[in-house]
Amino acid sequence: MIVNSLTLSNFKGIGDPVTIDFKPVTLLFGPNSAGKSTIFQALHYAHEIFERANLDPDATLSGGRGLDLGGFTNLIHNHDISRPVTLRFDFDLQGEDLPEYRDWVDDDIGPIHYFESDLYGIPARAKSGWVEIAIQWSSMAEQPILSTYSVGLNGQKLAAIKTSEDGRQTYLTDFHMLHPIFREPDTDDEVRAILKRAMADNELQDVEKLGPMFPLFLTFQQADDGSVNIDSPLSIAGQKRTALPVWGKSLAFDHETLSDSVDYDSRTIFTAVASSLIVGPGELLRDALRKFKYIGPIREIPSRNFRSVRSPDASRWANGLAAWDLLHHASPVLIDRLNEWVAGRERLDTGYRMELKRYKEMDITSPQMIALEQGDVLDEIESIDSDLKRLPVKTRLAIRDAISDIELKPQDIGVGISQLLPIVVAALATEDGMVAMEQPELHIHPALQVALGDLFIHRVKEREVCFLIETHSEHLLLRFLRRIRETTANELPTDVDGLSPEQLSVLFVKKSGTGVEATQLKVDETGEFEDEWPDGFFEERDGELFF
Structure with missing residues (x-):
């Protein structure tokens, strides 16, 4: 799933809503302490919430030891706990299937009626979506709670889940039963006519033309006395102190609050469709955030006795060590692709190449080694061969100087290369999802900075990868243009990939009287900015050259 944008309000330095549009390559420019890192921190916070419902984080799954969010009270704008923090993600659902939830089925009747109903297949109509969450401080619970979870599909809001301030009640509300996703295309005029007649006559006719969800929803909203209140919220059981759904499970409507007239089929079918449309987008967003990689501004140089970690640990990308972990267990294909970029003359051309040495160790006091040293190989050949096959294969990463042909370790090469390598490995190893990085240009020559631009372009051409790059590098920007x-x-x-203006987003982040602002700088097809560059950035070069 491709995430198109993130909208923030009341988060850190951001007060009024700020929208960050993500393109395959998204660049964040701006002065120091302007608020660029706030956008990265919002992504870490969202990952914590959607992955493990952590509303009050300090350390994070993806931020490593170098990132401490400081908890909710540190994240709220101006430390004003009366404000709600809101995060909204807009995303593309083309080619995605919303999850189906079958935990509501307790016999064989439910599925048959569902698959035969007019509602089956409606989730497949979702082509785009958004999820917005609001987190606020509960004075009753004395902790932050996720008070609202809202979902929109195909450009219109569908529904919201809300929880009371004390967290004891959770309910579905704002359900748009006339949402276009429930109806056939081009029926808006007919729907308006039906509703107009209903308002005039106080009676609904031709209700089936309003879509199959409408009568089903009315059934859910019917009281025991036969009256219907379409604005009445539907109580949800099993969600205490949070409006965030339980991933992998359908919405657990509190059947004790429903009228006896709501039969089993109606309950199961409505639950199936509502869960897929409301819970499903959030679960897909959770999956997208799981793929989020963050590389911090300072990449650590592995020690001489570095031992790679076999178990994946997303937080090790933050200091760059995950790249070295990956290389120690990389396939020959990845090593070849890495060398194509690191050592290629038309690529980064660093003067180094990576080699993965595979070997076995044998104790010098072992009988096999003694036999080898004494020349008794023929007598012990079968035993030695058997023992060698049982020895585990070990790997060692070597860096070879292309000029001197000397084998080196990471500590023996320039700081710039050690800062560069995790960026290159992350770009080449990521098949889809977002790779966020701060200052990839750190300590590297301008020639390498512009070549990095070609690497990013190459990867977005090959895969559904989004690069979110905080940078001060004019060289990198000029390569994209x-x-x-x-x-x-x-x-x-020859052999260079192209880039279109639609694939590049350039954002200038600065402080204002109301908080942080992010200005989108549009680029035309000639590689020129349509908007003036904000004052005080990249003007220093002109000042030094011409004055």
């Missing part, structure tokens, strides 16, 4: 210009003019160099 150049490739856009060359793509439009059909003048790309």
